[in-house]
Amino acid sequence: MKKISLFLFSLFFIATATIAQEKKEEKKIVQQGHTDQNKFRQLKDVLATPNDQHTASGAPGHQYTQQKVDYVMDIRLDEANNKIYGDEKITYHNNSKDALSYLWVQLDQNMRADDSKTPLAQSGGAAAWVSPDGFKSSYMKEGKGFGFNIEKVESDGKPLSHFINRTMMRINLPKPLASGEVFKFRIKWNYKINNSVRDGGRSGFEDFPDGNNNYTIAQFFPRLAVYNNVEGWQNMQFWGRSEWALEFGDYDVKITVPADHIMEASGQLQNEKDVLTKEQRKRYAKAMKSFKDPVMIVTQEEAEKNEKGRSTQTKTWHFKADKVRDFAFATSRKYIWDAMAVNINGKTVMATSLYPKEGNPLWEEHSTRVVANTLEEYSKLTFDYPYPKAVSVHAKNQGMEYPMICFNYGRPNPDGTYSERVKNGMIGVITHEVGHNFFPMIVNSDERQWTWMDEGLNSFVEILAELDYDPNFNTGNLPKDIVRYMSGDQSNLSPIMSQGDYVKQFGPNAYTKPAAGLYMLRTTIMGPELFDHAFRTYSQRWMFKHPTPADFFRSMEDASGMDLDWFWRGWFYTTDVTDIGIKSVKPLYLTDKPSERVKKLQEQYKQYFDGLGDLVYITDKKEDANPNAMDKYVDGKEVPSYIYSVEFEKPGGLVMPIIVELTYADGTKERQTFPAQIWMKDDNTVKRVFAATQEIKSIKVDPDLETADVDTSNNSWPKKEADKFDQFKEKVKG
16 A cells, blocks of 8 residues: 555655746736636525525425415307307415415416517517518418417306406405415406417417317416525516426316317216217226237227217316426317326326327327337336326327426327438437427426526436437437537527526427536536435425525435536526637646756655655656566556646536546547646646556547537547538638
8 A cells, every 4th residue: 555655655755846837827817817716615605595485405395385276167168259258267276474465367368468568578570582471471471360368267156356467367356365264266267269270379279281279278278376485486477488387286177178079188987988088098097007018999980980970969077186386188070099008116107198180190100109218218217107107199289388287399290201310309309399398397496587497407317318218319408408508609598597488499498408417417527316306305395385596406406415506606607608628638647756956855755765765756757767677566566657737627617527538559449537626726727647558549529529628629639630521600700
């Protein structure tokens, strides 16, 4: 041990000989006005102060409360006029410690009303060409009659004072609602359904040439906003992009549609015998025992026959859903229906798909299997999926999620052929939207405020689920996939920690960057075992609750024992980039001859050096090399006589681990990873010494593109000549 430590000391001694020069450089930087704060300082200056509801550990505190809202609804679909009529009875439970003088209700359909402010908030010049429909929509202000028509707001049969502020409605209570009290009221309403293909929208209907419609209906009823001790009332207007903050509750919903429709919705069907045939019920019972392959409940042949009719009768489907934050449904006479059972830690959950024939053969081959895979993989990393089913519904231009049901795109060509791009797009969107059952349908973050907390976390777990379904799947959410975005014009970037409506380049910011960051955290920084435990801890702590970003950051650190403030600060709060490279590589040599400088030090500090005993030395002069200098100290073992001092630079603002791959003369490779903390004392350059028994032919930083390095031209030694494309890029920059 002592002999080896003497050798290591000699390496350390040479490395520290540069300290004086480094201090001079540091002083020079300061004198030039460099005021950058340490990247490893704690986040206490930006995170909310912990309290007895959101604790310093990231867990819910002993005083944590949240509201509960229950809905009993009667819904009627008017297929002839594409309208929905609703009558809902709401029970609001004030579980907070506060007395409430009013309630806020979300009216999301008003975003597309004729007097909506959303189109006026969009900057844009005149296009060189436009379709006639586009011209009419942009310049002729053709009213379409969308938005909620509120027929009644009442309590105990008496009108209830209310005020509509665009997409929000304030319910003025007759008297303040005290803590622990319940308030019951009723809203009766209707609205015209938008065509989601022509008018756009997250819900609506698609009309087919055969005269049938596919209704995928969501945000279709007035819903209570969230009240908590973080935001108070989350009553920010819905501008069309940032989604929702919603309370959990129990739903009892009856939906009346044409009798020849097939339907699915959030919750459990209560009246199977009233709406399903005996054969359909028999097939579904078989599906509940089929854990390998989907079972057809309604075949394509039956769906094609059904879509040719037009029943004038109606059926009422009755669903109940407990402990959900929202409700949605899909209905059409065109649906093919298949289902299979999924084993989630001993509990049977049904994976189901509804799709018109236009979705086949793609949907029949993949949809329900993807649903099942998603439930299995997400449950492994978070918690056992608690709901009884998950449904994937085919809709041409949609990708949206709701409790137990989601709407997904991915349509083959009319002849049934499809490309890999279309197939992978469908697999990706189904995985993503089913995954949203976990984030934010159960881990119920505030989507209106923090888009990344549902989209980003979900996109991260989506990576693992997609790679499980297909190991060669191109997820598009890996660190290498965010490089182009991060290396773009800084004036067109936003920190992840931005309110969703203000984010520039929404997709990369809210989806890819947080997903890539978490993948990096799991794979490169923490390791899967440590990360998975912490991520699972966060997920289980905040099941059916309202977490904040601070709760996530603190839980990940609390459960892992790692200080990650440097990562959250850099990746989430700035638009800095990763750029780590090799500044210089200096060959060094073993020798038994001290340099003139060392001789002077030995004379000056004789007592100190005498106490060290035998020493070997390291020199940068090849002519003084003696590869045998260590032989008598290592008992015949091979001595690492090839020594290299490597200086790494960090032009980018982000601190990251330094992943180094060494390639030796015989072609073998070795990889070493230095934690991000290597940058704690110097944010510009750091040095490491590598010793080997054979010559190192090349050194490469981040060989697998794990850290989203935006410039790999400085990642290799010897420096590779730029290829023609790199030369072209440099020319353009110039």
